Amino acid sequence: MKYTLSVLVENHAGVLSKVSSLFARRAFNIDSLAVGITEDPNISRMTIVADGDEYVVEQLEKQLNKVIPVIKVRTYREGEYISRELSLIKVNCPAKQRLDIMKISELMGAKIVDVSVSTITLQFADTQERFETLCDLLRPYGIREIVRTGTVAIEKESRK
Amino acid sequence: MISGAEIMVKCLQQEGVTTLFGYPGAVICPFFDYLYKTDIKAVLVRQEQNAAHSASGYARAKSTVGVCVATSGPGALNMITGIATAYMDSIPLVCITGQVRSDVLGRDVFQEADITGACESFVKHSYLVKDTAQLPRIFKEAFHIASTGRPGPVLIDVPVDVQTAEIEEFVYPEKVNIIGYKPSVHGHPMQIKRALEMISQSKRPVICAGGGVLTSGAKPKLREFVSKTGIPVVSTMMGIGVMPSDDPLYVGMLGSHGKKEANITVHNADLVILCGARVGDRAVASPDQVVEHANVIHIDIDPAEIGKNMKTSIPIVGDMKNVLTKLLADVDYTAPAEWLEQINNWKSEYAAVPQVFEGYVEPKSFIAKLSGMMHPKAIMCADVGQNQIWCANNCRLRDGRFFTSGGMGTMGYSVPAAVGAKLARPSRDVVAVCGDGSFQMSLNELATIATEGLNVKIIVMRNTVLGMVHELQDVHYGSRYAITELSTVPDFVKLAESYGIDAAMADSNEQAERLAKEMLKSDKPFVLVCNVHPKTSSR
Numbered sequence: 001m002k003y004t005l006s007v008l009v010e011n012h013a014g015v016l017s018k019v020s021s022l023f024a025r026r027a028f029n030i031d032s033l034a035v036g037i038t039e040d041p042n043i044s045r046m047t048i049v050a051d052g053d054e055y056v057v058e059q060l061e062k063q064l065n066k067v068i069p070v071i072k073v074r075t076y077r078e079g080e081y082i083s084r085e086l087s088l089i090k091v092n093c094p095a096k097q098r099l100d101i102m103k104i105s106e107l108m109g110a111k112i113v114d115v116s117v118s119t120i121t122l123q124f125a126d127t128q129e130r131f132e133t134l135c136d137l138l139r140p141y142g143i144r145e146i147v148r149t150g151t152v153a154i155e156k157e158s159r160k
Numbered sequence: 161m162i163s164g165a166e167i168m169v170k171c172l173q174q175e176g177v178t179t180l181f182g183y184p185g186a187v188i189c190p191f192f193d194y195l196y197k198t199d200i201k202a203v204l205v206r207q208e209q210n211a212a213h214s215a216s217g218y219a220r221a222k223s224t225v226g227v228c229v230a231t232s233g234p235g236a237l238n239m240i241t242g243i244a245t246a247y248m249d250s251i252p253l254v255c256i257t258g259q260v261r262s263d264v265l266g267r268d269v270f271q272e273a274d275i276t277g278a279c280e281s282f283v284k285h286s287y288l289v290k291d292t293a294q295l296p297r298i299f300k301e302a303f304h305i306a307s308t309g310r311p312g313p314v315l316i317d318v319p320v321d322v323q324t325a326e327i328e329e330f331v332y333p334e335k336v337n338i339i340g341y342k343p344s345v346h347g348h349p350m351q352i353k354r355a356l357e358m359i360s361q362s363k364r365p366v367i368c369a370g371g372g373v374l375t376s377g378a379k380p381k382l383r384e385f386v387s388k389t390g391i392p393v394v395s396t397m398m399g400i401g402v403m404p405s406d407d408p409l410y411v412g413m414l415g416s417h418g419k420k421e422a423n424i425t426v427h428n429a430d431l432v433i434l435c436g437a438r439v440g441d442r443a444v445a446s447p448d449q450v451v452e453h454a455n456v457i458h459i460d461i462d463p464a465e466i467g468k469n470m471k472t473s474i475p476i477v478g479d480m481k482n483v484l485t486k487l488l489a490d491v492d493y494t495a496p497a498e499w500l501e502q503i504n505n506w507k508s509e510y511a512a513v514p515q516v517f518e519g520y521v522e523p524k525s526f527i528a529k530l531s532g533m534m535h536p537k538a539i540m541c542a543d544v545g546q547n548q549i550w551c552a553n554n555c556r557l558r559d560g561r562f563f564t565s566g567g568m569g570t571m572g573y574s575v576p577a578a579v580g581a582k583l584a585r586p587s588r589d590v591v592a593v594c595g596d597g598s599f600q601m602s603l604n605e606l607a608t609i610a611t612e613g614l615n616v617k618i619i620v621m622r623n624t625v626l627g628m629v630h631e632l633q634d635v636h637y638g639s640r641y642a643i644t645e646l647s648t649v650p651d652f653v654k655l656a657e658s659y660g661i662d663a664a665m666a667d668s669n670e671q672a673e674r675l676a677k678e679m680l681k682s683d684k685p686f687v688l689v690c691n692v693h694p695k696t697s698s699r
Contacts, residue, residue, distance in 0.1 A: 010340065014288065018280060025281040055467075062464035068285040068305060071340035 002031065003057045004076045004083060004153050007046040010069040011037060018067050019046065028052070028060050032085075032150030043071065047083075047152045076153060083153040086125045088113070089134070092142035093120040101141060108134045119144060161326040164292040165190035168256070168318065169198055171299035174332045177227050179203065179218060179583050181211040185231020185271070188258030190323035192229075203583065203612060206604035208235050210576035212242020212313075213602070216251045217580030220563050221539055221588075223377065225307050226580065229256045233271030236317070237278070241570055243313045244282040248567025249398060250375060252311035254302050255283075262290060262319040276317050284312030292325040296332050304336045309343030310462040311375060343461060347478030352486050355433075355457045355474050359491065362431035362455070364499045365391045368414065370443075371398030371566065372436015372460060378480035382435065385488050390495040391433070392503055394422040396443045397552050399436070400562040405531075405555065411503060415443040417549045417698060421506040426450060428502075434458040436480045439469040440567065447471070459483050517693035521672045523550045523621050526690065527593070529669070530619070530676050531555040535589040539563060539581045543574035543594035546627035549698040551593050572601030578616045579608055589617070589680060596622040596649050606659040609685050616685050619676075622665075623692040624649050631698060656687040663687035 009015050016035060023030055031049040038045050050060055057075055064073045093101050093115075101120050105112055108130065114121035124134055128151065135143065162170075168191050172180070179201045184192050195202055205211045208230040215226030226246075230239045236257040246253045259265070260272045276286045285305050287298045295318075302314040359365060373382050379402055386393055386409055393403050394414040403410035412419035414426055426432060426444070432454050439447055447470035450456075455473040458466045459480060466475040476483055514524045527550050531540060542551035542564040555562060563581060565573040578592035599620045609616050621627075626644040633641055656663035662684060666672035672690050679686040 014276070014286075017277065021280040059464070059468060062468075065340075066462070066464055068338060068341050 001051070001053060003050050003052065004081060004151065005048040005050060005057075005060065005064070006074045006076060006153060006155075007048060007064055008038070008071040009044050009046060010071065011042050011044045012069055015044070015069045018069065019064070022063055022067060026059065026063055028056065032148075034150035034152050036152070047150070049151050074155075076155065079156075081153045081155050083127060083151045084125050085128055085131060085151045086123070086149040087131055088147045089122045089124060089138060089143060090145040091120050091122065091138050092118065092144060094118055097141060101138070104134070104137045108137070110134060161328065162330050163190065163194070163326050164295055164318070164323040165194045167292065167295045167327075167330050168299065168323065169194045169200070170330050171296060171332060172200060172227065173198065175225070175299070175303045177225075180227035180229055181205050181214040181218070181580065182229035183208045183211055183231065183235055185235045185258060187260055187271070187320040188229060188231040188235070188256075190320065191256070191258070191318070201583075202229075203579070203608065205576065205579075206607050207602075208238035209242045209572070210579075210602055210605055210608075212239050212246060212253065212255060213570075213573050213576035214580035214583075215253050215255075216242070216246050216249075217541065217563055217577030218584045219252050219580070220577075221561065221581040221584035225252045225254055225303055227254050227256070231258045231271065232260055232275070233273045235271075236275040237273055240279060243279055243315065245565050245568040245570040245573060246313045247282040247284070249565065250311050250371060251313070252306040253313040254306050255313055255315045257315065257317045258323070259288070259317045259319040261321045263321070265319065276315060279315050282313075283315045286315040286317070288317045289319065289322050292322050293327050295322070296330065300333045301336050301338060305338070305341065309341075309345075344463070344477045345461065345479040345482055347459070347476050347483035347486060349486070351474055351476045352483065355476060356487065356490055358431060358455055358457060358474060359389075359433070360493050363496055364429045365431040365433065365495055366411075366425050366429040367391050367393045367433045367435055368396065368426065368437050369393055369399040369402040369435045370396040370437025373399060373402045373480050374561070376436065376461070376480040378436070378484050381481055381484040381488065385484055385491070388488065389491055389493050390500065392425060392495065392500060394418075394425060396437050396440065396566070397548075397564065398566040400552055400555070401557045401560060404558050408504075409500075411507065413552050416445055417442065417552070419553060420510040421503065424506050424510075425503050429454050431455050431457070434460070434470070435484075436460060438465045441469075444470065512699065515696070517696065519667055519691075520693040520696075521621075521666055521690035522669055523547070523690065523692050523696060524554045526669050526672050527551055527554040528556055529673050530591070531557065531560075533677060533680055534560065534591060536560060538589035538591065539578075539585065541574040541578040541581060541590070541592040543592070543598035544569045544571045545595045545598055546623075546631065546696070546698045547593050547595040547598065547621045550621070553699065571598040574598065575602045575605045575616075575618060576608075578618070579605055579612070579614060582614045582616050583612070586615075590615075591617045591619065593619045593621070595627060596620055596624065596646055596652070597626045599652070603655070606656060606661055606687075610659045610661055614685060615683050617679050618685070618687045620652055620687060620689045621692045622649060622652065622689050623694045623696065625694045627694070627696070628698065630694065652687060652689045661685050661687055663689065665689040665691065667691050
């Protein structure tokens with residue numbers, strides 16, 4: 001099972017290494033880790049996607065809370081949050097295939113950010129599932145390189 | 161104007177530090193130079209690891225934060241094992257290291273090591289100071305973090321130029337404000353109520369007391385709770401001393417090296433109350449088996465320990481003393497007599513009869529005799545190896561303390577820890593017990609003992625082998641003693657005498673007991689070497 005943890009930390013040098021050494025030491029498997037400054041420049045947010053069972057996620061949460069510069073840890077449940085991941089995908093693309101890839105890109109909501117004689121580079125910001133779909137569609141053309149940021153997530157506002 | 165070095169010393173004075181343990185080096189010189197002008201006692205240890213161990217013994221004996229100081233690179237690196245040892249046993253330390261100039265950090269200059277990086281996973285927190293003006297805040301925070309919540313070591317790495325730079329004035333902050341650090345200490349009232357209900361329904365309850373009881377100063381409360389309810393107590397190695405050894409309700413140390421009656425009690429209980437114990441693998445090898453038939457109330461200040469190794473029915477996060485005070489106020493329960501009778505039967509059934517080898521000291525009965533002769537508030541420092549198990553299972557403590565490296569199992573701990581303990585509590589008997597293996601890991605501290613004129617007693621169990629592994633090789637490796645024979649064992653008596661420390665050797669319990677009696681009477685340090693047969697078992 002995948003869990004998304006949102007961790008607020010003090011924006012100091014060395015905080016990232018304190019958190020990442022924790023994963024190594026406690027043998028937690030994480031899929032991705034994304035860090036960025038929040039609306040408060042003194043505070044950063046880490047979004048962590050981890051793989052494991054209830055026990056693992058509980059331990060992960062508790063151990064994170066023990067790291068002194070960690071301010072708050074939240075584990076998002078299914079449906080509670082919106083998550084996105086930014087990816088850049090470089091695909092083989094001779095001139096005659098450009099139209100096909102442009103169509104796929106349009107269909108999926110990706111943006112073309114670079115074109116060369118033999119390749120095309122797409123920018124895609126969406127969920128992990130949609131990213132997989134896009135890759136499935138592009139694979140027949142030959143994916144050369146993928147760069148992903150890792151997931152970031154934000155809590156949904158209540159609609160009441 | 162005031163320099164960083166002066167600020168560091170002033171911070172220590174503000175924190176009430178009177179003694180620290182250290183080893184000098186070029187980039188920590190500004191600090192020591194200023195310290196030299198004050199009345200803070202700086203004890204020169206003979207290797208940096210021992211600075212951390214001595215600070216640990218000092219911290220435990222005095223219930224305060226221990227301070228150790230080393231230089232950059234090798235000095236800091238040598239200290240690592242001591243820091244990790246303190247971390248595993250939740251001992252509050254502030255460890256100060258010098259660092260190379262901040263403008264050359266990262267260029268692999270002479271004696272440069274990334275000590276904050278190296279210690280990341282076994283310090284409670286660490287700082288690499290970049291700005292002299294931040295020193296007061298950092299020291300204030302470091303002492304606060306080390307000593308509150310679940311205690312632990314905090315590392316402050318200070319580049320030499322930060323020590324020499326000057327700022328306008330020194331202001332020590334009155335309060336700390338660390339937004340993400342607010343330990344829960346009170347214990348949730350609902351959980352306490354639920355715990356009391358669970359206790360009242362139990363037929364075979366047992367308390368498993370760990371080091372947390374001693375750390376929080378909850379020993380008197382626990383004893384009161386036990387005498388009020390009659391609930392029997394087993395302890396972990398770190399919890400030894402929570403109950404008087406001869407108390408009828410004390411069953412002994414549990415675990416793979418503990419007493420059989422203690423393990424059987426836990427495995428037959430219907431309620432296990434874990435008090436400041438983290439259910440380490442050496443204490444409870446198969447926690448899943450215990451929870452099959454028992455409810456578990458787990459009281460700990462560190463929420464991460466609850467549910468980590470053992471499934472818990474009722475978690476209570478809080479300081480042991482607070483929680484026990486609240487439990488005591490409302491508890492109305494007496495443990496069933498049949499249960500206690502059953503435990504007493506196990507106690508007599510499994511009473512161990514030590515094997516005696518002619519011409520040697522039998523260590524288990526000697527430890528019992530020795531600790532019986534010690535002052536009621538004496539401190540016994542046990543090292544690591546068979547000697548630790550002999551001490552843990554046989555020392556007779558009344559109101560005394562038992563210091564050992566429980567979690568990390570660091571050989572060489574006992575002698576430097578005893579140095580720290582004696583400096584913290586000069587009026588108490590302080591006895592270090594080690595093996596001939598572990599003694600040789602820190603016998604350089606005989607020089608510290610001699611220099612400081614410390615009345616520390618050292619018992620060396622000399623069996624000419626690395627007994628713990630030797631025994632393991634007998635059981636699991638067909639008695640192939642791969643590098644466990646200490647072929648050359650020095651003449652420890654002559655060695656001690658070369659430091660100007662009196663020493664003697666014993667070949668029988670009678671002789672050992674006579675020498676121990678004399679040793680405890682004297683006000684000078686003493687090394688008592690006991691010849692022990694290499695086949696003497698740990699249990």
